[in-house]
Amino acid sequence: AQSVTQLDSQVPVFEEAPVELRCNYSSSVSVYLFWYVQYPNQGLQLLLKYLSGSTLVKGINGFEAEFNKSQTSFHLRKPSVHISDTAEYFCAVSDRASGGSYIPTFGRGTSLIVHP
Amino acid sequence: DSGVTQTPKHLITATGQRVTLRCSPRSGDLSVYWYQQSLDQGLQFLIQYYNGEERAKGNILERFSAQQFPDLHSELNLSSLELGDSALYFCASSRGIQETQYFGPGTRLLVL
Numbered sequence: 001a002q003s004v005t006q007l008d009s010q011v012p013v014f015e016e017a018p019v020e021l022r023c024n025y026s027s028s029v030s031v032y033l034f035w036y037v038q039y040p041n042q043g044l045q046l047l048l049k050y051l052s053g054s055t056l057v058k059g060i061n062g063f064e065a066e067f068n069k070s071q072t073s074f075h076l077r078k079p080s081v082h083i084s085d086t087a088e089y090f091c092a093v094s095d096r097a098s099g100g101s102y103i104p105t106f107g108r109g110t111s112l113i114v115h116p
Numbered sequence: 117d118s119g120v121t122q123t124p125k126h127l128i129t130a131t132g133q134r135v136t137l138r139c140s141p142r143s144g145d146l147s148v149y150w151y152q153q154s155l156d157q158g159l160q161f162l163i164q165y166y167n168g169e170e171r172a173k174g175n176i177l178e179r180f181s182a183q184q185f186p187d188l189h190s191e192l193n194l195s196s197l198e199l200g201d202s203a204l205y206f207c208a209s210s211r212g213i214q215e216t217q218y219f220g221p222g223t224r225l226l227v228l
Binding site: 036041042043044045046049090100101102103104105106107108109 | 118120147149158159160161164166171172174206208213214216217218219220221222
């Protein structure tokens, strides 16, 4: 079974500073990687996903992530954060289940706190 | 707004009781997923349905069951409730079995 480690439970940062949220996963032959964001009192929203192809993936709201197979990592980055980016961020990895679905295993989440 | 609706938003009940959570997927989505989010376990996949048929199963307890109806809405039934079942239950939907999942706002269950 896959496992996901989000190395930081909380990341405080000042507005307009860059940020990196770290994610490592257990290795597998082929994996599919996702980052989700959860704003307070809301469901999860997909930020970006890696299925194949270019290892640098661009998502919504100016976020991007880089898939590094040798280091089994999929870190999320943003060059300049806004107050509105304050939220919980979840990294997820999935194999294809026997029925062909992508069933994600989630990390424990990283709380991004953007200070003015 | 993802287009996925869940009712009720909040539910307070007692140990030993049974509850039903309801999910309406986005228009046109055939696949429905259920997740449980708790402080202890984090976010865990429970079960997936596609066009009325069970497609994948995760860490779903035997006390829990789900189904997807012909109109594609889904219900998650939780019985013999325990304190540890208190959690946020999310439903997600997708067009097919490999497309992006869109999450509903969740149902917050509190078992007293």
